[in-house]
Amino acid sequence: MGAMEAVVLTIITASTPLLIAAIGELVVERSGVLNLGVEGMMVVGAVCAFAAAYTTGSPWIGVLAGVLSGVGMSVLFGFLTQTLVTNQVASGLSLTLLGLGLSGLIGEGFTGLPGVKMTAIEIPALTEIPFIGPVLFGQDPLVYVSFMLVAAVAYVLTRTRIGLIIRAVGGNHHSAHALGYNVIAVRYGCIMFGGACAGLAGAYLSLSYTPQWIENMTAGRGWIALALVVFATWVPFRVLIGAYLFGTIWIMGLYVQGMGVGIPSQFLSALPYLVTIAALVVISGNRLLTKVNTPACIGQSFVPDR
Amino acid sequence: MSLVLEKRAEQSKAMAYLSPLLAVALTLLAGAVIFGLQGFNPARALYVYFLEPVTTWWSIEELIVKAAPLVLIGVGLAVCFRANVWNIGAEGQLTVGALVGSAVPILMPEFQQFPVLIVILIVGALGGALYGAIPALLKTRFGANEILTSLMLVYVAQLTLDWFVRGPWRDPQGFNFPKSVSFEGWQLLPTLGDGRVHIGAGLAVIAVIVLFVVMGKSLKGFEIRVIGTAPRAGEFAGFSARRIVWFCFLLSGALAGLAGICEVAGPSGHLQPAISPGYGFTAIIVAFLGRLNPFGVLVAGLMLGISYLGGEAAQIDLGVSDKTAQVFHGILLFFILSCDTLILYRVRWVPGVGRQPHGHQSQAQREA
Numbered sequence: 225m226g227a228m229e230a231v232v233l234t235i236i237t238a239s240t241p242l243l244i245a246a247i248g249e250l251v252v253e254r255s256g257v258l259n260l261g262v263e264g265m266m267v268v269g270a271v272c273a274f275a276a277a278y279t280t281g282s283p284w285i286g287v288l289a290g291v292l293s294g295v296g297m298s299v300l301f302g303f304l305t306q307t308l309v310t311n312q313v314a315s316g317l318s319l320t321l322l323g324l325g326l327s328g329l330i331g332e333g334f335t336g337l338p339g340v341k342m343t344a345i346e347i348p349a350l351t352e353i354p355f356i357g358p359v360l361f362g363q364d365p366l367v368y369v370s371f372m373l374v375a376a377v378a379y380v381l382t383r384t385r386i387g388l389i390i391r392a393v394g395g396n397h398h399s400a401h402a403l404g405y406n407v408i409a410v411r412y413g414c415i416m417f418g419g420a421c422a423g424l425a426g427a428y429l430s431l432s433y434t435p436q437w438i439e440n441m442t443a444g445r446g447w448i449a450l451a452l453v454v455f456a457t458w459v460p461f462r463v464l465i466g467a468y469l470f471g472t473i474w475i476m477g478l479y480v481q482g483m484g485v486g487i488p489s490q491f492l493s494a495l496p497y498l499v500t501i502a503a504l505v506v507i508s509g510n511r512l513l514t515k516v517n518t519p520a521c522i523g524q525s526f527v528p529d530r
Numbered sequence: 531m532s533l534v535l536e537k538r539a540e541q542s543k544a545m546a547y548l549s550p551l552l553a554v555a556l557t558l559l560a561g562a563v564i565f566g567l568q569g570f571n572p573a574r575a576l577y578v579y580f581l582e583p584v585t586t587w588w589s590i591e592e593l594i595v596k597a598a599p600l601v602l603i604g605v606g607l608a609v610c611f612r613a614n615v616w617n618i619g620a621e622g623q624l625t626v627g628a629l630v631g632s633a634v635p636i637l638m639p640e641f642q643q644f645p646v647l648i649v650i651l652i653v654g655a656l657g658g659a660l661y662g663a664i665p666a667l668l669k670t671r672f673g674a675n676e677i678l679t680s681l682m683l684v685y686v687a688q689l690t691l692d693w694f695v696r697g698p699w700r701d702p703q704g705f706n707f708p709k710s711v712s713f714e715g716w717q718l719l720p721t722l723g724d725g726r727v728h729i730g731a732g733l734a735v736i737a738v739i740v741l742f743v744v745m746g747k748s749l750k751g752f753e754i755r756v757i758g759t760a761p762r763a764g765e766f767a768g769f770s771a772r773r774i775v776w777f778c779f780l781l782s783g784a785l786a787g788l789a790g791i792c793e794v795a796g797p798s799g800h801l802q803p804a805i806s807p808g809y810g811f812t813a814i815i816v817a818f819l820g821r822l823n824p825f826g827v828l829v830a831g832l833m834l835g836i837s838y839l840g841g842e843a844a845q846i847d848l849g850v851s852d853k854t855a856q857v858f859h860g861i862l863l864f865f866i867l868s869c870d871t872l873i874l875y876r877v878r879w880v881p882g883v884g885r886q887p888h889g890h891q892s893q894a895q896r897e898a
Contacts, residue, residue, distance in 0.1 A: 260677065264860075300864070307533055309875070310867040313616055313677065317814060318867065322860025328853035444685055451678045490693035497682040501668070504679060509672040527535060 231475065236367055237433050239471025241266075241425040243370045245449035246456070246463045247377050248421020253453055254381060255414035256394035256521035260316025261301050262422050263446025264323020269294040269426025271327040274437040277340040277430075286340065287366070287427045294423020295416050297323060302415040306408050309525040324440065331437045339435030342366065366428045371464075373421070378460035390414060394519035397526040407526050422446065444497065451500045455507050458517040466503075473499050535875040542873050549869035550819055550826075554833070556869075557862045564857065570848055578847050579840035589839060591725045595797055597835030599624070599789035599809045601734040604816030604827040605741050606782030612745070612822050613758040615778040619665065619680030620786040621810025622687035623658040627787020628794045629691050630657025632801045635717040636699055636710055646716045650795055651733075651788065658787015659780045661687065666779035670772045676779075684810070692803045699801060710801035719796040730792035735828070737785060742824040750777070786810060807838065808856070815863045834859070 245262055252259050272293035277286025297319060304315045344364040381387040392400040393410045401407050425445070430437055448470060456462035477492040507513060558580070562572035583589045603620045610617045617623075631654025634646065641649075664683060668674040696708045704711075719728035745751035757764040757774045765771065793805050816834050820826030841855030871877070 304864065304867060307535075308868050308871040308877075309535065310871060314611075314814075314818060314863070314867055317618065318860055318863035321811060321815070321863060322857065325853055325856030325858075325860050329851055329857055332851055332853065444682070447678060447681050451675075451682070454675060454678070488693050488697060490689040490696075494686045494689040497685045501674070501679050501682050504674040505668055505672045508668075508674040511673075514673075527537070 231479065234478075235468065235471050235475045236363065238474045239468045240367050240370050241428045241433060241445055242449055242452060242470055243464060243467035244366070244373060244428060245422050245425035245446060246452040246467055247370075247373050247460060248418040248425075249449055250453045250456070250458060250460060250463055251377060251381070251390070251421075252414050252418035253522055254394045254458060254519055255390045255411050256397060256519050256524065256526075257305065257411050257415055258312050258316065258523040259298070259301055259305075259319070259415060259418055260313060260450065261297065261319025261323065261446075262418075262449050263442055263444065264320035265294045265297040265419050265422035266323075266426040266429070266446040266449075267327040267440065267442045268297055268323045268330075269423030270430040270441055271331040271334070271426075271437055272423070273427030274339060274430040275330060275334055278334060278337060281340060283340050283342040283431050286431050287342075287424065290423045290427025290430075291420045292423065294419040294421070294426065296419070298415045298419020298422070299412075301419075302412045305525065306411055306415070309527055312523050312525070320446070328439050331439060334437045335439065337436065339437070340431065341435040342432045364432050366424070366432060369424075374460050374464050381460065391519075394521055397521050397524070401526070401528060408528065411526075422449075425449070448496065448500050451504055454514075455503045457507065457513050458519065470496060470499065534878050534880045535871070536878060537875055538873075545869075545873045546821070549872055550821060550830075550866060552872075553819070553862060553865035553869045556865045557858060560861050560865075561858055564854065565850070568850070570850060575844060575848055575850060578844045579850075580836055582843055583836050583839040589843075591727050593832065593835045593839055594727045594731050596838045597831040598728075598731040598734045599793055599806070600813050600816050600834055601828055601831035602730070602737055602789040602792070603782070603786045603810055603813035604820060604831055605734075605737050605824050606785035607813055608817040608820060608822040608824065608827050609741060609745065609754060610778040610782050611758075611817055613754040613774050613778050614761070615775050616677045617662065617665070617680050617779055617782050618677050618814070619662075619682075619684045619810070620782060620813055621806065621808065622680065622684035623661045623783040623786035624790035624793075624806055624810045625684070625687040625691050626661040626790070627654040627658030627784075628790035628801065628805050629687075629694060630654060630660075631787070631791030632699075632710060632713075632794055635713045635795075636801070639711070642715050642717070644716050647719070647795075650717065651791060654791025654795075655784040655788040658790060659784035661787070662779040662783020663776075666776050670775050676775070688803075691801070691805070695801050695803055701800070708803050712800045713795055717795060718799060719792060726797065728792065728796040730789070730796050733788060733792065734831070738824045738828045745824065754778070786813075812838075812859055815859050815866070818863060818866050834862075 245266055249259065249262055269290040273286040273290030276289030277283050301315055301319050304310045305312045342364045381390065389405055389410060393405060393407050397407045426442065429441055434441065452463055452466045452470065455466045474496045477495045480487065481489050481492045558576060561579070562576060565572045565575040583593055603624065607617060607620060631650050634641065634650045634653055661683065665676045665680040668679050669676040695710055699710045701709055701711045719730060721728045745754065753764065753769045754774055756767065757769055757771055761771060789809065790805065794801055798805065812834055816827055816830045819830035819833065837855050837858055841852055844850040844854070845852045
């Protein structure tokens with residue numbers, strides 16, 4: 225395997241969790257809900273996936289556990305923000321705080337244990353093609369899932385009736401309600417989809433990216449996923465571009481560090497966070513880009529009985 | 531069966547006081563369940579966690595030491611959240627305050643007279659305020675979401691601190707440990723008697739009183755409350771939302787920075803990679819538990835201080851995981867937010883209307 229191939233492969237593994245988490249949050253935000261708990265759901269997904277895979281020996285049961293735990297966390301958020309109409313920002317934060325604590329507690333017995341790595345799908349003849357082979361055909365299954373998710377979300381949001389309803393609920397919940405749509409139910413559904421994606425992204429981290437459990441192993445990726453949705457101006461295919469851009473920067477930092485350039489490692493590690501800030505500034509400063517697709521009702525609670 | 535919210539004609543005064551208490555009670559209940567699940571005796575664990583810390587003078591002192599930064603940061607965040615300004619990066623402002631404030635004793639070790647203490651504290655607060663100014667600038671100038679920018683800056687601040695204590699500011703006589711030289715004499719905060727309580731606690735109380743007056747009696751406080759609850763009304767009245775963003779970030783940043791430098795020049799006495807067990811994040815809970823009211827924050831800070839102390843005690847006495855405290859904090863914030871719903875709404879279980887669209891139901895009510 226050439227050096228270039230290795231770089232591309234690591235970029236894919238670094239981008240995939242960002243992509244999965246961000247595409248889920250995009251759907252949530254398109255329905256008018258801001259869930260700041262992505263980091264919390266992701267880290268719980270990671271620890272549950274690791275624990276389940278370690279105990280059963282099957283990475284797929286791990287994936288399932290990760291997804292389900294993400295959904296469970298998101299239902300908690302949905303109950304608070306949709307049923308009890310609490311402040312979404314504060315509720316999302318509490319989800320993250322709870323998730324970080326809970327994952328530490330669950331993961332205590334699993335630190336330092338050898339993980340169960342998800343095996344890559346290898347199509348015998350195709351993977352032998354130089355460069356293109358391993359990059360296109362030798363990935364682990366969740367990488368393909370991430371691309372399918374983007375395509376599916378893009379299709380559903382823009383080409384189907386369900387997508388239209390989701391966008392209507394996010395654009396103007398009073399009108400959607402007047403038309404007879406159950407705003408709360410639609411938002412619950414979207415929140416749970418977001419939770420499933422965050423859990424899956426966490427599962428990818430602890431089963432494939434680094435197949436072990438390390439406390440706080442999400443390292444702010446959930447927050448970066450949130451920023452990616454803004455960066456993509458709520459358009460699914462732009463999330464794909466954004467996630468790979470960030471993944472590339474993340475990996476470049478590691479490679480430069482490895483080459484022993486005289487820049488302290490701490491500053492290279494800070495790079496993804498600084499780039500996130502820069503990206504937010506550039507996109508937010510451009511009102512033309514943000515205005516078009518920003519869900520008008522984002523972050524606002526809806527009480528039907530009024 | 532379905533849960534239906536009914537808007538109250540006016541805010542419930544009783545619930546405004548009861549909801550934080552209810553939230554704490556529910557958290558304790560959840561705590562008992564968690565301890566039970568882990569195989570501990572719930573009653574004993576809850577006692578060690580929440581009551582034992584206030585039974586001896588030694589631990590009460592320790593409690594004040596832990597509560598001081600929580601109150602200092604929490605009272606600033608309460609002002610932010612009142613104005614709907616979401617500063618989530620207090621942990622970063624704390625870190626930079628500690629780092630910048632430490633520059634004085636580390637770079638000028640000979641400066642040992644009394645004024646150095648004042649200089650250290652002011653520089654620390656300024657450092658925090660400047661770091662808080664970054665999200666404020668990005669928000670007001672470019673419209674960048676302050677939640678995400680302030681949070682990203684936490685990671686940047688912690689990595690920068692890490693570089694300083696492992697690199698240029700590492701104590702040459704420190705056996706290669708990542709720590710700075712130890713502060714001495716007037717570089718350290720004076721303590722109360724021989725104990726551990728330092729003047730940081732006094733500063734926290736002063737901050738509470740000052741902000742209570744500012745929020746309740748001054749025009750600035752009124753502006754903040756108006757912009758927070760009804761931004762459009764505020765703009766019609768000529769209040770500038772941008773200036774409120776600046777005010778909130780500079781104020782809360784300065785207080786977080788002050789808390790940071792008080793940690794370094796107080797209990798720890800030197801700079802190290804980890805200066806706070808997440809005070810900046812816990813202070814968010816403190817602000818909400820205190821109902822965004824300065825005196826409420828003071829009480830809430832003491833309560834969460836107990837959970838830190840109890841967490842340490844329970845780890846030593848019973849072998850309870852130190853992660854449990856963080857779980858409690860998350861659960862507590864959940865319950866606070868849920869219970870606050872009771873101030874504005876009545877919650878009712880209505881059997882059998884789960885599938886019926888809510889629109890029909892309100893129509894039926896109007897007819898009745």
